[in-house]
Amino acid sequence: MTGRLATRLGRLARIALVALITLPLLAAPARPAPAAAYSKRIIGYFVQWAVYARGYEPADIPADKLTHVNYAFLAVNAATGQLYSIDTYADFQKVFPAKNGLPAQTWDQSAANAAGNFGRLRDVKALHPDLKVLLSVGGWTLSSPFPAVAAYLEAGVPAAKLAMGIPFYGRSWETVPATDHGIFQSGLAGPSQGTDGNWENGVFDYWKVVELAATSGYTAYTDPLSQVPFLYGPNLSSWRTAGGLFVTYESPASLAGKLALIQDRGLGGVMFWELSGDVRDVADSASLLGLMAKAFASGSTSGGARPWQWLLLAPGS
Template identity: 25%
Template sequence: MTSPANGKVNVGYFVDWGIYARQYFPKHVPATSLTHILYSFADVKPDTGEVFLTDTWSGQQIRYTDVEDPDSWNDPPGRSNLYGNFKRFGLIKRHNRALKVLLSIGGWTYRSHFWPMAGSETCRQTFAQTAVQLLEDNGLDGIDVDWEYPADSEQAHAFTLLLQGIRSALDAAQAKRTSDPPRFLLTAAVSADKSKVQTMDLSGMDQYLDFWNIMAYDYAGSWSDLTGHHANLYNDSNTSPASEASGDDAVKTYTNAGVSASKLVFGLPLYGRAFASTAGLKATFQGVGPGSWENGVWDLKALPHAGASVTEDTKYSGASYSYDPSQQLLISYDTPAIFDQKTKYINDKGLAGAMYWELSSDYTSSSSVTPMVLRVASKLGKLDSTNNCIDYPYSKFDNVRNGFTS
């Protein structure tokens, strides 16, 4: 299991679609400030349990030529080489031995594919075997499972059995190696909503997980009755969202159930949620307006908007927002002061570290702007320095097996 003695983890989601309109590539990842990358998302076939990549072109095929050690278009005859994002991360890992890359499976889009698949022992075995083969083929360090969300005790039990099978398959993959390889990791993205948390078999899951990634955001949005903070640290009666969720409440729910604080990773949103035609906080609204890439969701680097005033509440809610009275637009997002407050909370509570959704939202080429990922990393203290894996003798790709040496 991940030990606090190894330092804090700093975990970022890298989305495979980010290389398109967002123009966010592996070379942009702040490798020295992160300890883990969650590569998102793989999917699962609901009828068989087979895990598969949803975009093999970006993951395995695209040639990167505008980088150090550019990809070749002239493979030797008879060779099958890995390219794409996974090759780039494989090279980055060799230069940053503390950076681990995990394959994240599921997510909101593919949430319906977990059940009833996970209720079948055969499907669970297939899930574990195919997930670990993707790890081997693409040179990865672990598996992250993002099932949103088990609906009842039957599904929760199946989730635990699924994790048990993956853990066994990861251990078997590690045992096949002749050297003493780093541990392959198993993590899960989990809700901050108390009702969803209480549905899960926390003690059963905990024995298989290296750490838990708490999605401490999206407490308010287009689905809400009133405007509110979408990622408040505390629940203040004057400023809390319509839901009663907060980051602190989520942490307490897990720790009260016996999960060690040292295995909880606190999720930080690199985006804001907008509310249109509103008079302010805890008020009615009409729609959410446009966004950076989807309606009502703004990249952190685009905030605050010109003409908007910013309100920070570090005393009660641990949250912030901007409001433009001329546009009647409120955007709930975390300012640097709130990131600092949450980082202090992580340290004070002895949590495992921080997690970000998602890395492209905070990236800028401007050297005058410090991304929040770097800001938080500098305040977390010593970061996890356990080695990644660079030995993949069972990959189907020739260049992965030989360590990208030719």
């Protein structure tokens, strides 16, 4: 191990130590842990800001379908390694009513910084003591203190420590020509932020893609080579009259192939961004989380991956 790499990993270790010191804030009272329900890790991101416009709170987390919740995000002081909240109101002070078996929070708890998302995650842990709650440090514009991912690969991280990333969202473009149902055509990123299920220009929550696919005028297709699903239909922005809406996304069918690949290659599991993007009913056949839980339930088996999927992890790919 080179001196530079050792320094990088040492820095990560210090940050991880701070995280471990902070994690007891989320710990539940000690209980005997039940037998593992899943053969692989199922890691779902809960985003701090979901409690606002999205209306998704920790009480909505289907904890029995997860092994880990990754809380996004905490920031890190690059000089000291100290973690800190980027929204103390959401993290410690917001008061949630009773919901889904969790008790109502109080204003006294809020005053003591014991309410909010962190207080609620303690309640979730009390009901699901086998669920691991992790603090995701950095992310988006907060990641500058971290070394490149190559540092982990150079250090020889084994496959069982790696989790495949799964999107619970779709990328979208408008004014896309109808040629070949829009595939490989050009367009403009859209619709604009503010459309239902759309929190960022050119991005849809997965549940919204499912809703569109069931709407007259929109049709779901699958690229025969990559087996990636996509949707084509009318533009949603009323002022755009040329072409149509093209959305590429993850579907239960495409996810099933990736889950098989994870099993076949001995990877550690999945992580996905993010919980509020899925359909709300995990028993629905359209639920991506529901499919993950079913595939990785202890004792379950899966078929082999299709040949095209091996390219995902082939050397040099």
